[in-house]
Amino acid sequence: MNKSASVVIIGGGISGCAIAYNLAKKGVKDVIIIEKEYLSSGATGRCGAGIRMQWGTEMNCRLAKYSVEFFETANEVLEYAGDVEFKQGGYLIIAATEKEVAQFQKNIKLQNSLGIPSRYITPQEAKEIVPHMDETQILGAAFNPKDGHLNPFHTTQAYADAAVRLGVEIMKYTEVTGIKVENGKIAGVQTDKGYISTPVVVNAAGGHAQIISEMVGVKLPLYSERHQILVTEAVEPMQGPMFMSFSQNIYCQQTPHGSFIMGRGDPTEPRDLRVTSSWEFLEEMAKTCIRFLPPLKDIRMVRQWAGLYNMSPDAQPIYGPVKDVEGFFLACGYSGHGFMFGPVTGVVVSESILGEEHTIPVDALSYDRFEKGELILEPSVV
Amino acid sequence: MLKSTGIPNEKDLESVIPPKERLAKGPVAIIECFEKIPCNPCYTHCARGAIKEFEDINDRPQLNYDICNGCSICVSHCPGLAIFIVDETYSDTEALVKIPYELLPLPVEGSFVTGMDRGGKPICRAKVVKVQNPKFQDKTPIISLAVPKELSMVVRFLSLEDYYSDSTIICRCEEVTLGEVRELIRKGYKTVEEIKRISRCGMGPCQGRTCQQLIMEEIAKATGERIEDIKVHNYRPPILPIKLGRINGGEKNE
Numbered sequence: 001m002n003k004s005a006s007v008v009i010i011g012g013g014i015s016g017c018a019i020a021y022n023l024a025k026k027g028v029k030d031v032i033i034i035e036k037e038y039l040s041s042g043a044t045g046r047c048g049a050g051i052r053m054q055w056g057t058e059m060n061c062r063l064a065k066y067s068v069e070f071f072e073t074a075n076e077v078l079e080y081a082g083d084v085e086f087k088q089g090g091y092l093i094i095a096a097t098e099k100e101v102a103q104f105q106k107n108i109k110l111q112n113s114l115g116i117p118s119r120y121i122t123p124q125e126a127k128e129i130v131p132h133m134d135e136t137q138i139l140g141a142a143f144n145p146k147d148g149h150l151n152p153f154h155t156t157q158a159y160a161d162a163a164v165r166l167g168v169e170i171m172k173y174t175e176v177t178g179i180k181v182e183n184g185k186i187a188g189v190q191t192d193k194g195y196i197s198t199p200v201v202v203n204a205a206g207g208h209a210q211i212i213s214e215m216v217g218v219k220l221p222l223y224s225e226r227h228q229i230l231v232t233e234a235v236e237p238m239q240g241p242m243f244m245s246f247s248q249n250i251y252c253q254q255t256p257h258g259s260f261i262m263g264r265g266d267p268t269e270p271r272d273l274r275v276t277s278s279w280e281f282l283e284e285m286a287k288t289c290i291r292f293l294p295p296l297k298d299i300r301m302v303r304q305w306a307g308l309y310n311m312s313p314d315a316q317p318i319y320g321p322v323k324d325v326e327g328f329f330l331a332c333g334y335s336g337h338g339f340m341f342g343p344v345t346g347v348v349v350s351e352s353i354l355g356e357e358h359t360i361p362v363d364a365l366s367y368d369r370f371e372k373g374e375l376i377l378e379p380s381v382v
Numbered sequence: 383m384l385k386s387t388g389i390p391n392e393k394d395l396e397s398v399i400p401p402k403e404r405l406a407k408g409p410v411a412i413i414e415c416f417e418k419i420p421c422n423p424c425y426t427h428c429a430r431g432a433i434k435e436f437e438d439i440n441d442r443p444q445l446n447y448d449i450c451n452g453c454s455i456c457v458s459h460c461p462g463l464a465i466f467i468v469d470e471t472y473s474d475t476e477a478l479v480k481i482p483y484e485l486l487p488l489p490v491e492g493s494f495v496t497g498m499d500r501g502g503k504p505i506c507r508a509k510v511v512k513v514q515n516p517k518f519q520d521k522t523p524i525i526s527l528a529v530p531k532e533l534s535m536v537v538r539f540l541s542l543e544d545y546y547s548d549s550t551i552i553c554r555c556e557e558v559t560l561g562e563v564r565e566l567i568r569k570g571y572k573t574v575e576e577i578k579r580i581s582r583c584g585m586g587p588c589q590g591r592t593c594q595q596l597i598m599e600e601i602a603k604a605t606g607e608r609i610e611d612i613k614v615h616n617y618r619p620p621i622l623p624i625k626l627g628r629i630n631g632g633e634k635n636e
Contacts, residue, residue, distance in 0.1 A: 038576045045579055082580075153579045233587050233623055257582070277619055286629035297627030302587045303618045 004197040005032040005169075007353060008189045010176050010212055011204035012037075013044035014152065014339050015331045017159035018346025019202055021078070024166035026350060031163075032198075033170045034191060036208075040156040043206040044339055046275070046307025048229060048251055048263050049155075050242050051340040052091045052147040053116040056107045056379040059316065060337075061114045062360050063344045070343035071150060079165075080158035084150045087256050090241035091147035092130055093380075094138040094292070096248050103379060104142040111144070118144035130239055132295045149242060149253050152339055159346070179215040179328075186216070186327030200353055202329045204345075207273060207308025209332030216325045221313050221370050222333050226269045228281040230304040232296075234258030243293065246380060250288045252296075260299060262289055265336075275306045309336040314375035317341060319365045320352040329353055330367055336381060384416055389500045399535060400447040409452025409469035409478070412535075413443050414500075415462065424456040424465060457482050458519035468534050477534035478511060483525045488513050489542055492609035494599050496545040497529050497537035506533055507545035544603075546596075553593040555586020563597055567604045574598060574615045584615060587623045 006028055009016045012035025020031050035041070051071060053064040070077070071086045095101045104120060111118045121143050123135035129143065160170060171193065178190040179201055188197040205212045207224040239254040252262035264285055282304060290297045312318060312333030322328045331349045334341060348362045364376060383391050400410050411432075413424065418440045425433045425443060432449035433456070452467045457480060467480035479497075489495050489510045497508035508527040515523035529537045546552070548561030558581050571577050574584070574597050583597065584590030598612045 038573060040579065041575070157580060231585075232626070282619075282629050283631075286626045289626060290630050297630065298625060300587065300623035300625050301620070301629070302623045303585070303589065304620075305616075305618050 002195045002197075003032075004030070006030045006198065007032070007200040007202065008196055008198045009033045009202040009204055010189070011035065011042070011206055011208075012039045012156075012160070012170060012172065013042050013204065013206055014040070014156050014159065014342035015044075015206070015334075015345045015349075016202070016204040017156050017163060018342045019204060019331060019349045020168045020170075021159045021163040021166070022346040022350035023353065024163050024168050026354060028350075028354070029167060031168045032196060033160075033163075033168060034174050034176055034189065034196075035170065035172050036175045038172050039160055039170070040153050042208070043307045043310065043334075044152050044156055044342075046229070046305060047152055047336075047339045048149070048253070048261055049152045049339055050091070050147070050149045050244075050251060050253060051086075052093075052144065052242070054091055054093055054107065054111060054118050054142055054144050054147060054380065056103065056110070057316075057376050058110060058114065059362070059364060059376060060378055061111055061116060063341050063362075065114065065116055066347075066360055067340055067343040068146060068148075071155075074150075074155065074158060074343075078158040078162040080154070080161060082154050082157065084155045084158055085256050086148060086150040088146055088148035089239075089253075090129070090143055090145040091244060092126060092241040093142045093244045093246070094126065094248070095140045095142070096138055096245055098139070100247055101139050104140070107380065108142055116144060117146055118142055129241060130243060130293075132238060133243065133293055134291070137292055143241070145241075147242065149255070151255075155339075155342070159342070176212065176215070179212070181216050181325055184324065184326055186325060200327045200329065202331055202349060202353070204331040204349075206332065206338065207310050209310050209330070213322075213330075216322075216328050218322050218325060218328070220318070220330075220333070220367075222318075223271045223311050224273055224308040225271050225311050226274055226276075226306050227263060227265055227309050227336065228269075228277060228285075228304060228306045229261065229263035230282065230285060230301050232260040232299045232301045235260075235299055238295075239293075245292070248288060248292070250285075250292065252289055252293065259302075260296065264288060273308065275308065277304045277306055309334075310338070311335050313370065315378040315381050316376060317345070317365055318367050319345070319348055319362050320367065322367050335378075387501070390414060390416055395535070398445075404447045405468065405470045405534075408471050409454075409467050410447055411445055411450050411452060411454075411456055412466045412468055413445055413456075413460075413464065414466065414538075415442055415460070415464045418442060421461060423459040423461065427455050427459045429453070429455060454480050454514075454524055457524050458522035463522070466538060470531060470534055472528060475531055476528045477531045478526055479529055479534060479537050480524050480526050481537075481539060482522050483540065484522055487542070488515065488523055489525060489540065490602060490606065490608075492599075493603050494544055495527070496541045496543055497527055497533065498539040498541055499536050500538045502539065504541065504545060505537055506530055508537060508540060544599075552596045553581075553583040553586065553590075555588050556582040556584075558583040558593065560596070560600070563600055564604075567600055572601060572605060573613060574601070575613070578615050589618070590615060
């Protein structure tokens with residue numbers, strides 16, 4: 001089965017589906033998404049799905065703010081038959097060290113200047129927002145009531161359904177085995193289901209992005225790292241915001257469904273494509289969670305899993321073209337926040353492909369920043 | 383009753399049901415032929431001579447239970463579809479009932495159907511263990527159904543409709559109905575994993591112990607795939623829900 005397309009997007013996660021939707025909305029015909037398994041089977045469907053505007057760089061604040069504003073109306077804009085389950089319970093980011101107190105106060109100033117309604121609060125104020133927390137463990141907290149989380153499967157599905165209505169084709173269970181480049185230009189994509197000739201390929205392959213890039217001879221400065229996560233049984237609503245700490249390494253939210261989803265990073269996690277689960281994670285996670293949120297000790301966890309962070313040197317995404325290979329575009333390197341940037345990814349990458357001016361200036365996130373050495377390091381990452 | 387409804391009563395059946403001791407030994411034919419009609423293919427096709435020679439072609443067949451080994455040759459040769467094989471040794475809880483079935487489409491091996499009684503009333507959920515349709519059966523396929531043992535003398539027909547209806551809750555943890563799953567399959571979700579992620583079916587504390595099999599059956603029914611070829615969802619630890627306090631050390635898991 002050989003065919004042709006105007007754009008082939010590799011990866012059926014939030015990024016790939018959002019890019020396809022935006023291209024189709026702008027009138028691009030014959031857009032194909034290739035997905036090795038099923039929609040949101042990779043990092044998107046495995047993530048914590050938190051959405052926050054509380055960042056430490058202006059770029060990330062702007063990207064996140066755009067995404068939050070989109071998510072607020074996603075069900076209507078995408079005309080989704082289901083519900084993306086966006087819950088704006090806020091993000092409570094606790095400060096456990098003096099360094100964090102200073103960093104948060106600086107961050108909040110930046111955030112407020114960009115119209116993000118975050119504020120610094122005392123431990124007692126934090127306790128009022130999350131009554132079951134142990135406020136004696138913290139020095140203060142940053143709180144933004146407009147942050148939240150949503151359901152990654154339904155959000156991706158909403159984009160995919162809208163894209164398909166606009167004519168996008170999604171090839172599930174199809175694996176890219178090679179990308180053909182002729183005279184420095186993209187010529188087509190070889191898959192296990194046949195060849196697709198196309199002048200444009202978008203690499204939205206999440207944890208597999210560096211492998212896809214190698215197919216066109218581009219060595220991205222990215223690596224994938226396992227991050228683990230668990231979910232508990234559903235209980236009565238008791239926690240509004242996402243509870244998070246950078247220094248203590250925890251994020252913990254209660255979904256509208258009632259279950260708690262929590263995760264943490266670990267510097268010793270393997271840097272490859274493994275997504276197996278470990279007992280050590282479980283033990284450390286339970287310990288950290290109970291230390292800050294003691295009543296959660298009586299809730300049963302039902303499942304743990306893992307996904308891949310696609311890590312870039314400055315913990316920021318890479319957006320846009322690669323100058324050595326004409327027609328090859330990047331949407332990867334999210335370093336753990338690709339899901340929440342999905343809406344903005346869709347907009348700016350589709351603009352890059354069509355040569356349009358960016359809605360949000362993202363030139364600083366282009367691939368050549370690594371050559372120029374112009375990195376903007378994000379301080380606020382779990 | 384038999385004359386007006388065509389359905390035999392208990393007394394009618396007494397004359398054709400083998401003794402308990404014989405049923406305990408393995409498969410045997412149940413010849414539910416109650417009318418004196420000029421017909422004898424059961425006798426002429428029985429290779430073991432288990433059916434007594436007809437003195438008169440109008441005679442009802444007389445089966446020697448000890449010679450019959452339940453081979454089922456007579457089942458497809460009975461023009462009245464009146465012969466069944468019952469094997470009560472199939473499993474500890476189930477009996478195998480072989481039923482002649484001349485309707486299309488045929489059920490799919492491994493799928494679940496509704497077992498019906500002689501009057502056509504839905505009785506139980508039954509698994510299609512085998513569908514036999516070789517040439518010598520001359521377009522009378524034989525369907526082997528696994529049914530609860532106590533219903534071995536009750537189930538005599540089947541309907542392809544599942545015994546469960548659209549409103550049946552198949553995922554008790556997340557309260558997902560069979561109808562919701564069927565709708566997703568119609569929309570193109572053809573794997574357990576996809577259905578699980580979009581519907582939460584199988585995400586609850588039991589992690590899909592009941593619903594997974596049911597989803598696989600529905601997918602098989604819709605796609606014609608064999609159940610054995612359908613991928614199960616990823617199994618993820620732990621096997622049983624465990625309190626976070628217990629993982630943290632010390633507290634007992636109730």
